[in-house]
Amino acid sequence: MKKQLLVFLLLLCAVAGWSQPAADRARMENERKAIQKELRELQEQYARVSKSKKATLGQLAAIQERMEAQVRLLNNISREVRILSDDIYLSTLELNRLQRQLDTLKREYARSVVYAYKSRSSYDYLNFIFSAESFNDALKRVRYLRTYRLYRQSQLTTIRETAAAIEERKQSLLAKRTDKNRALANQTEQYNELEGQKKEKDRVASQLKSQEKELSKQLATKKKRDNQLKQQIAAVVARELEAARREAARREAERIAEAKRREAEAVKNNPVAGGKTPATAPPKAPAKAPAYSIYNDAERALASTFEKNRGNLPWPVDNGRLSIPYGKSKLEGLDFDNPGITIETPSAGAAVRAVFDGEVSAVTATGDVMTVMVRHGRYFTVYSNLANVSVTKGSSVKRGQSLGTTASADDGSGGQLDFLIYNEANRQNPSSWLHR
Numbered sequence: 001m002k003k004q005l006l007v008f009l010l011l012l013c014a015v016a017g018w019s020q021p022a023a024d025r026a027r028m029e030n031e032r033k034a035i036q037k038e039l040r041e042l043q044e045q046y047a048r049v050s051k052s053k054k055a056t057l058g059q060l061a062a063i064q065e066r067m068e069a070q071v072r073l074l075n076n077i078s079r080e081v082r083i084l085s086d087d088i089y090l091s092t093l094e095l096n097r098l099q100r101q102l103d104t105l106k107r108e109y110a111r112s113v114v115y116a117y118k119s120r121s122s123y124d125y126l127n128f129i130f131s132a133e134s135f136n137d138a139l140k141r142v143r144y145l146r147t148y149r150l151y152r153q154s155q156l157t158t159i160r161e162t163a164a165a166i167e168e169r170k171q172s173l174l175a176k177r178t179d180k181n182r183a184l185a186n187q188t189e190q191y192n193e194l195e196g197q198k199k200e201k202d203r204v205a206s207q208l209k210s211q212e213k214e215l216s217k218q219l220a221t222k223k224k225r226d227n228q229l230k231q232q233i234a235a236v237v238a239r240e241l242e243a244a245r246r247e248a249a250r251r252e253a254e255r256i257a258e259a260k261r262r263e264a265e266a267v268k269n270n271p272v273a274g275g276k277t278p279a280t281a282p283p284k285a286p287a288k289a290p291a292y293s294i295y296n297d298a299e300r301a302l303a304s305t306f307e308k309n310r311g312n313l314p315w316p317v318d319n320g321r322l323s324i325p326y327g328k329s330k331l332e333g334l335d336f337d338n339p340g341i342t343i344e345t346p347s348a349g350a351a352v353r354a355v356f357d358g359e360v361s362a363v364t365a366t367g368d369v370m371t372v373m374v375r376h377g378r379y380f381t382v383y384s385n386l387a388n389v390s391v392t393k394g395s396s397v398k399r400g401q402s403l404g405t406t407a408s409a410d411d412g413s414g415g416q417l418d419f420l421i422y423n424e425a426n427r428q429n430p431s432s433w434l435h436r
Helices: 002-049 059-120 122-130 136-208 210-268 295-307
Strands: 321-324 326-332 336-340 341-345 349-352 359-366 367-378 379-389 402-408 415-423 427-428
Touching: 002 059, 002 359, 059 136, 210 336, 210 359, 210 367, 210 415, 295 321, 295 367, 295 379, 359 379, 367 402, 402 415
Parallel strands: none
Antiparallel strands: 321 341, 326 336, 341 415, 349 402, 359 367, 367 379, 379 402, 379 415, 415 427
16 A cells, blocks of 8 residues: 555646646746847837838847847747756656566566466366465465466456556657757757847947048937926926926815815814813813825826736837937947937827827927927826827826827937926936836
8 A cells, every 4th residue: 555655646746747847948938039029029110110221229229139039039949948958858767667667567477377377287276275274274275376366367467557558658758859959959059140230230329430520410419308307397297296396285274175175164162061061171282283295185096007007018119229328328439318218100100199198297408399298197208209299288197198299319220209208307218118
């Protein structure tokens, strides 16, 4: 019984060990398909932006994004190779264990066959039974012979089942080795693809370096516009926060006045000693104002919902490509600090849409382009470099509603949108909020 329980536990552990790699491989297969789909889309988008004879920052950003997706694909394949290698190793151990078990079963069965051959005459069986000292002993000997015969049959059945399990394990091992070889070949192919992308990146970077003067001029223009935009955003945010504070102070003053009115009403309706409070009654301490937010309930709820959508906000434009990432970047000796992300569109005039419900806080102009700021509670989304605007200050907007259209890109390669997100006066990385 103990031996059977031990075998059962070993088989249970083996099944658990085999199911986990299978689940991991299924999950990685789904992840790989998603990455491959993303790579195809990135390739199509790069083909569009690379039609320009001049290299652009958008091309470089597109190549970089493709390379990042390619690295994720390679990491996925490498994990699959490691899982397959571990699975092959464990399967080999299990196959060897089954083979040793089969050899042991065959030896035991051979000994039982030899013993049965030596005791094959009916006289030996009868002599074994009738040599019993009592009737009960004879019955025990009959049961023993029957059990021994059934044991030999079960031995043969176990041998056949073990041999079938070995054959099945061999076929499974062969399939896993085939899968591993396929994965290794795919890994080599993807490495070659990554090397080709690196060469393409070096080519575009070299071409951009040859356009360094023109690029410096473009970045200087953008930097000047960014500084003006920062000042405008700071002024709007400060104005909105001050208005919110004044409104919160008004609400708090109303709350305190209402509390005093209720207190006076309570004294009037509950007179003591001719409408006067007893002289012995201790004076009441003034009511302590509780801590309060400068935002009302609707604004707090909107900000909370906005936060819950982090990573799931839609892109503000269709067919947009990231050309300059958020924050500090360096390109061929040119340093710049982007307050948001710069998005390229195939052409100027592309529709720009609100990424979330809110209220338009400001519509401003910077040179010949315009900016729309939308408030979402304590969050602000900013859409800059617009050729025209279709909303006005104070109007409510819904997610996906058109705000205007993109103006031309600095390098003239198409349309361009500067998109920013602020948490009050603190800027955020829009890439971490948008869904990819």
